[in-house]
Amino acid sequence: MSLPHAILTALLEKPSSGLELTRRFDKSIGYFWSATHQQIYRELGKLERDGAIRALPRQGVTRGQKKEYEVLPAGRDELARWTAASQDPKPLRDTLLLRLRAAAVVGTAGVQEDLHRHLVLHQRQLAEYEEIEKRDFPPGKDAVEDRLRHVVLRAGIDLETFWTQWLTRTIEELEAP
Amino acid sequence: MSLPHAILTALLEKPSSGLELTRRFDKSIGYFWSATHQQIYRELGKLERDGAIRALPRQGVTRGQKKEYEVLPAGRDELARWTAASQDPKPLRDTLLLRLRAAAVVGTAGVQEDLHRHLVLHQRQLAEYEEIEKRDFPPGKDAVEDRLRHVVLRAGIDLETFWTQWLTRTIEELEAP
DNA sequence: CGGAACATGTAACCTGTTACATGATTTC
DNA sequence: GAAATCATGTAACAGGTTACATGTTCCG
Numbered sequence: 470m471s472l473p474h475a476i477l478t479a480l481l482e483k484p485s486s487g488l489e490l491t492r493r494f495d496k497s498i499g500y501f502w503s504a505t506h507q508q509i510y511r512e513l514g515k516l517e518r519d520g521a522i523r524a525l526p527r528q529g530v531t532r533g534q535k536k537e538y539e540v541l542p543a544g545r546d547e548l549a550r551w552t553a554a555s556q557d558p559k560p561l562r563d564t565l566l567l568r569l570r571a572a573a574v575v576g577t578a579g580v581q582e583d584l585h586r587h588l589v590l591h592q593r594q595l596a597e598y599e600e601i602e603k604r605d606f607p608p609g610k611d612a613v614e615d616r617l618r619h620v621v622l623r624a625g626i627d628l629e630t631f632w633t634q635w636l637t638r639t640i641e642e643l644e645a646p
Numbered sequence: 647m648s649l650p651h652a653i654l655t656a657l658l659e660k661p662s663s664g665l666e667l668t669r670r671f672d673k674s675i676g677y678f679w680s681a682t683h684q685q686i687y688r689e690l691g692k693l694e695r696d697g698a699i700r701a702l703p704r705q706g707v708t709r710g711q712k713k714e715y716e717v718l719p720a721g722r723d724e725l726a727r728w729t730a731a732s733q734d735p736k737p738l739r740d741t742l743l744l745r746l747r748a749a750a751v752v753g754t755a756g757v758q759e760d761l762h763r764h765l766v767l768h769q770r771q772l773a774e775y776e777e778i779e780k781r782d783f784p785p786g787k788d789a790v791e792d793r794l795r796h797v798v799l800r801a802g803i804d805l806e807t808f809w810t811q812w813l814t815r816t817i818e819e820l821e822a823p
Numbered sequence: 824c825g826g827a828a829c830a831t832g833t834a835a836c837c838t839g840t841t842a843c844a845t846g847a848t849t850t851c
Numbered sequence: 852g853a854a855a856t857c858a859t860g861t862a863a864c865a866g867g868t869t870a871c872a873t874g875t876t877c878c879g
Contacts, residue, residue, distance in 0.1 A: 470837090470838090471739075471741050471744060472838075472839090474744065474748060475744055477748075478744070478747055478748040478751060481751045481752070482751060486858080486859090487858075487859065487860090488857070488858055488859080491858095498744075498747070499737070500737075500738065501738050501739065501740050501743040501744060501747070502739055502740075502743075502744050503737040503739065504839085505839080505840075505841090506858090506859085506860090507839085507840080507841085507860080507861090508838080508839065508840085510859065510860060510861095511838095511860090511861095514860090534846085534847070534858075534859080535847095535857085535858065535859090536858085536859075545752060548748055548751075548752050549752040549753065549755070551745075551748075552745045552748045552749055552752055552753075552755075552756065552757060553755045553756025553757065554756065555756070555759070555760050555763065556741055556742070556745075556760065557767075558742065558764055558767060558768070558809075559740075559741070560676070560677075560680040561677065561678050561680075561802070561805065562648075562678065562679055562680065563678050563679075563736075563801075564648050564733055564736070565733070565735065566678040566679075566798050566801055567648060567651065567652055567655070567675075567678060567679050568728075568729045568733070569794050569797060569798050570655055570675070570678070570794065570795065570798050571651060571654075571655040571725055571728075571729045572729055572794055573790075573791040573794040573795055574655060574658040574659060574725075574791075575658070575722060575725050575726040575729055576726065576729075577790070577794070578726070578729075578730045579729065579730025579731065579732070580729060580730065582732070583732050583733065586732065587735055590734075590735060591735070613750075613754070613820075614750040614751075616819060616820065617746050617747065617749055617750040617754070617820070618747065618750055620746060620812075620815075620816045620819055620820070621743050621746050621747050623812065623815075623816075624740075624743055624812055624816075625738070627808055627811070627812050628738065628808060631804055631805060631808045632735075634804070635797075635800065635801055635804050638797075638800075639797045639800075639801075642793060642797055643790075643793065643794070643797070647865085647866090649866080649867090663830075663831090664830075664831065664832090665829070665830055665831080668830095681867085682867080682868070682869090683830090683831085683832090684832080684833090684867090684868080684869085685866080685867065685868085687831060687832060687833095688832090688833095688866095691832090711830075711831080711874085711875075712829085712830065712831090712875095713830085713831080
């Protein structure tokens with residue numbers, strides 16, 4: 470039950486069409502809540518039926534024509550309610566860790582190469598986040614909204630840092646005699 | 647497509663019944679791949695139909711009677727194949743981060759209390775993992791299988807460490823003047 | 824014998840993924 | 852006018868969640 474809220478947040482930040490949202494879910498919002506265009510169109514339909522958002526008046530056909538949405542008061546209220554409600558952290562689910570555990574019973578063939586590959590991917594993501602931090606959060610910006618967006622980015626940076634460190638250490642550990 | 651492989655791993659570590667598996671998915675394996683008993687029974691049925699596992703002979707009724715499963719060669723082969731195959735890391739999906747981003751548009755009401763609550767939960771989980779490390783991985787155990795299981799536990803410890811640090815810092819940051 | 828704990832399952836639903844379909848606009 | 856790109860969708864399926872159903876064993 471979070472995709473609708475991710476969409477409401479994105480639309481409040483800036484009214485958009487389905488495709489524009491899809492693009493934004495490949496960056497920004499997508500860094501901590503990813504979604505494909507199929508999911509987004511389906512959810513936009515539901516949100517519109519429920520009166521949480523509305524399409525900006527733009528007479529004409531449905532197919533092939535850009536359709537911009539904006540959030541209605543009911544949608545904003547629902548987002549505020551959801552944001553304030555307490556939620557438990559979700560238990561971890563990670564295939565790489567599962568594969569290492571499986572490797573303890575069926576052998577490490579293939580896993581080690583993938584550790585290297587993941588290390589590179591996480592290093593790249595880390596570099597990208599650090600670039601964004603430098604660009605969007607220069608020292609001195611400290612309105613509450615900026616601080617909130619900054620701590621979220623910080624979580625991304627710290628997580629990628631964790632992965633690169635853990636992977637480096639794990640690769641050494643498994644290659645040791 | 648990972649639940650069957652999690653179950654195969656668990657069954658190779660030790661043949662078990664559905665309920666025993668459910669219990670083990672609340673600890674151990676469940677620390678990085680959780681599953682409910684409904685999922686487990688459904689998946690056991692599929693794995694048995696596919697010839698990956700079999701129920702140990704135990705004549706009698708089906709309902710209410712314990713049914714132990716063991717992995718067949720086909721199941722072990724499939725697990726080895728899956729473990730060796732390269733897989734991309736899944737993009738992050740975290741509701742707490744999404745809520746903070748939403749809070750930048752609808753206000754921080756309610757979120758701050760939840761940050762405190764999550765901090766306590768992550769501290770508890772961290773303590774539990776450290777307890778397990780002390781108990782199960784005393785210095786000197788270094789067969790490959792032990793090393794593999796140890797690095798997985800290490801990932802859990804490092805992740806919980808990340809969360810506690812990030813939450814502490816974030817709480818300070820948001821409570822600052 | 825009645826209730827708690829053990830044990831296995833079914834059904835309905837929601838979310839996410841994959842593959843495909845279709846129309847509109849721009850560009851060469 | 853053909854191809855690329857923009858833009859919105861449909862359908863089928865896979866996986867996860869929630870609620871419920873049912874039988875067995877143990878213990879007081």
